[in-house]
Amino acid sequence: MLSKERFAWVWLTALAVVFALYFTYISVNADAVAGMHMGQRIGLLAVALGSLGVIALLTTLLGRHREEDGTPTPIDERDRRIEARASVYAYYVLMAGIILVGCVMPFTTGGWTIVHATLLAIAAAECVHATLVIHGYRRGGHV
Amino acid sequence: MAIVGADMSEARVTNQIRTLRFLAGEMTQADLGKRVGVTRQTIAAIEAGKYSPTLECAFRIAEVFDKPLVEVFGWER
Numbered sequence: 240m241l242s243k244e245r246f247a248w249v250w251l252t253a254l255a256v257v258f259a260l261y262f263t264y265i266s267v268n269a270d271a272v273a274g275m276h277m278g279q280r281i282g283l284l285a286v287a288l289g290s291l292g293v294i295a296l297l298t299t300l301l302g303r304h305r306e307e308d309g310t311p312t313p314i315d316e317r318d319r320r321i322e323a324r325a326s327v328y329a330y331y332v333l334m335a336g337i338i339l340v341g342c343v344m345p346f347t348t349g350g351w352t353i354v355h356a357t358l359l360a361i362a363a364a365e366c367v368h369a370t371l372v373i374h375g376y377r378r379g380g381h382v
Numbered sequence: 383m384a385i386v387g388a389d390m391s392e393a394r395v396t397n398q399i400r401t402l403r404f405l406a407g408e409m410t411q412a413d414l415g416k417r418v419g420v421t422r423q424t425i426a427a428i429e430a431g432k433y434s435p436t437l438e439c440a441f442r443i444a445e446v447f448d449k450p451l452v453e454v455f456g457w458e459r
Contacts, residue, residue: 315420316436317427376423379432 243318244376246298251369253294258362261287262355280351284358321375329368336360395434396456399425402447418442 265272265283272280340357403409411425418425418439427433428443435443444454 313419313421315424316439317420317424317433379427379430 244373247369247372247376249298250295251366251373253291254362254365254369257287257291257294258358265355284354321372324375325368325371328371329364332367333360333364336363393457393459394431396431396458397428398454398456399429399443402449402454406447414443414446417446 261284272283275283336357337360340353340360344353344356399414403411403414410422411429412422415422415425419442420435420439424433424435428435428439440451440455444451447454
């Protein structure tokens, strides 16, 4: 398995686990979370996003594939094509989420609901990106 | 002349890379990839017909085997 595909798998899993834990926690403890100070709530969010950052960093550092002569595996035309295709669809998902969060939700709700909807939009776009990268490497890279 | 809108869903790019590698002294996919400038996995995907290379990459592969493009790649309906 290529390091890029392996990274996509780890990233997809990490997104699912971290956001599932975060949203489950704030749903189950809704009253307690609502009573938290702003700093505590931001801290809770920072822990979730920070753990994602650490996972991404460790996966990148540990999963770097190198050639026999020690040079990093080059990115070629197939990698670029898979990345471009995944990015296009992830962009559409992100745009749909941003329109919902920025143009619709301010008229119906506010505060942390918008923050969480924004996070979900970003997570959904990242999940689509990672899924299409995996799909691209599995199928071979046809557009 | 190309027919715009023609159904090309059944058509696919074929190749003789595996045979040509064999004839070139069992050249490995990694060796070919290095000479062409792509990864071994990309050569494997091209060989298996899972990925259609760019025209530039196709020409580079043909150049490695010192063959014209049409002897390396084909178009099958």
